[in-house]
Amino acid sequence: MSDSSLRRDLGPISGYATIIGILVGAGIFRVTGEAGAVAGSAVPFAYLLFAPIVLATALAYSVFSSTPLGQRPGGAYIHISRTFGNYYIGFVAMWMKLVAFVGAISFMSTSFGEYMNFFIPGQDSRIWGIIVLLVFYGINILGIKHYGRVQIGMLSVLIISILLLVIPGLAVVDLSYYQPLLPKGWSGLFGAMPILFFSYAGFETLAQTAGETRDSTRTLPLIFVRGVLASVIIFFLMSFVAFGVLPADVLAQSQSAMADAAAEYLPPWGASVVALGAMSAFLTSINGSVLVPSRMFFVFSEDRLMPRFLSAVHPKWRTPHISLIISAVICSGLIWTQSSEFLLKTGLIGIFIIYFLQGVALMMLPKVNHSLYESALFKPPSLVVTIIGLFTSAVMLIFMLAIIKSVFLWTMIWLVVGSLLFLIGRRQGSAEGFDYEARMTKDMILEA
Numbered sequence: 001m002s003d004s005s006l007r008r009d010l011g012p013i014s015g016y017a018t019i020i021g022i023l024v025g026a027g028i029f030r031v032t033g034e035a036g037a038v039a040g041s042a043v044p045f046a047y048l049l050f051a052p053i054v055l056a057t058a059l060a061y062s063v064f065s066s067t068p069l070g071q072r073p074g075g076a077y078i079h080i081s082r083t084f085g086n087y088y089i090g091f092v093a094m095w096m097k098l099v100a101f102v103g104a105i106s107f108m109s110t111s112f113g114e115y116m117n118f119f120i121p122g123q124d125s126r127i128w129g130i131i132v133l134l135v136f137y138g139i140n141i142l143g144i145k146h147y148g149r150v151q152i153g154m155l156s157v158l159i160i161s162i163l164l165l166v167i168p169g170l171a172v173v174d175l176s177y178y179q180p181l182l183p184k185g186w187s188g189l190f191g192a193m194p195i196l197f198f199s200y201a202g203f204e205t206l207a208q209t210a211g212e213t214r215d216s217t218r219t220l221p222l223i224f225v226r227g228v229l230a231s232v233i234i235f236f237l238m239s240f241v242a243f244g245v246l247p248a249d250v251l252a253q254s255q256s257a258m259a260d261a262a263a264e265y266l267p268p269w270g271a272s273v274v275a276l277g278a279m280s281a282f283l284t285s286i287n288g289s290v291l292v293p294s295r296m297f298f299v300f301s302e303d304r305l306m307p308r309f310l311s312a313v314h315p316k317w318r319t320p321h322i323s324l325i326i327s328a329v330i331c332s333g334l335i336w337t338q339s340s341e342f343l344l345k346t347g348l349i350g351i352f353i354i355y356f357l358q359g360v361a362l363m364m365l366p367k368v369n370h371s372l373y374e375s376a377l378f379k380p381p382s383l384v385v386t387i388i389g390l391f392t393s394a395v396m397l398i399f400m401l402a403i404i405k406s407v408f409l410w411t412m413i414w415l416v417v418g419s420l421l422f423l424i425g426r427r428q429g430s431a432e433g434f435d436y437e438a439r440m441t442k443d444m445i446l447e448a
Helices: 012-023 025-031 033-066 076-084 087-118 125-142 144-171 185-200 203-212 218-246 248-252 257-262 268-289 291-301 321-337 342-370 370-374 382-431 436-447
Strands: none
Touching: 012 203, 012 218, 012 248, 012 268, 012 370, 025 218, 025 257, 025 268, 033 203, 033 248, 033 257, 033 342, 033 382, 076 203, 076 291, 076 342, 087 125, 087 268, 087 291, 087 342, 087 382, 125 144, 125 268, 125 291, 125 321, 144 218, 144 257, 144 268, 185 218, 185 248, 185 342, 185 382, 203 218, 203 291, 203 342, 218 248, 248 257, 257 268, 257 370, 268 291, 268 321, 291 321, 342 370, 342 382, 370 382
């Protein structure tokens, strides 16, 4: 079936709930304390350093989302493959991102299970992780409208808990904890950035909703930029309060850093609300992330790089139910075998790769695909586009080089696996008579 069979039931509010829910989700609650062991109380300023980096990457997505390609699911895969007219480059990059997201969904579901012990001690985190995972997959199967409503509701709970943490917390911040500003030097500050990147990773999930968002080419570009800016402010304020009420070495050993910080100045019920907000953060991240693997399978299947049944759409709910079910089975297996954290670490470089190639695609867009560039509703001057793309790709290349040694072998293995899947899918599609050139040309005509 074509992507037009997906129902466009998401509006701007659901878009903001998706991007903010993904960003202000598991990362800020999970890795902030861990980063404190590396950078000390400089963590809030490390979050600010990410602002221009993530904003530049978001602008790259804004440009592509404002073209006719912004009407289709697939995100960076569609953007990259159609910019260069090459299926393989887009596929193998998105395959690495798929590995990362499958690991991230499983990891966050397990983390939610661990937070359940704050309320019900002695619970098996795997059981709760699988329960919450299957609930969200069920909601997503029943319709994208239900996904949007649930995401908005959970984000509302999260925002309330953040306000409860930040507003009274700012009044009790001890500025002596920030003396000196860089307790572990610039090396500590920069050393914490790869850890904190997990907080910012995933904002491009919004691009996966393009085939189900009303007037997507006009609404999504603005949501990308505004959503990232709002998240940067929230990250800074939350971490500033946390490191202003507890020493960095204490937060570094905490599994629930924000709840522990809130317990310093809020009554017991207040700390419980913050802990509930942390759980809502995991839930909004899980719910948003669930979109990604299924829509990737869907668009790969549309381009006949994966089996045709993966692009099947439920006749009543208009969702890619087969892809959602397969994703749920894979993630549940990772949770039960406790393999998700390993997969997340080896797959994190996939996020860097996709951002790197998105930056390269933006940088080259006016030159290699001028008609696509001209079709954009959000179209900065070509020089600005080149600078943004160059900056994004250069920073992501630095991040890749920083971690490649520790994950080089597994990166190569996953790249080989992705390449083999591409070759198998392409051979099957050709045997069935699928016209790859016509498919690519069709999108080029739409751009024109």
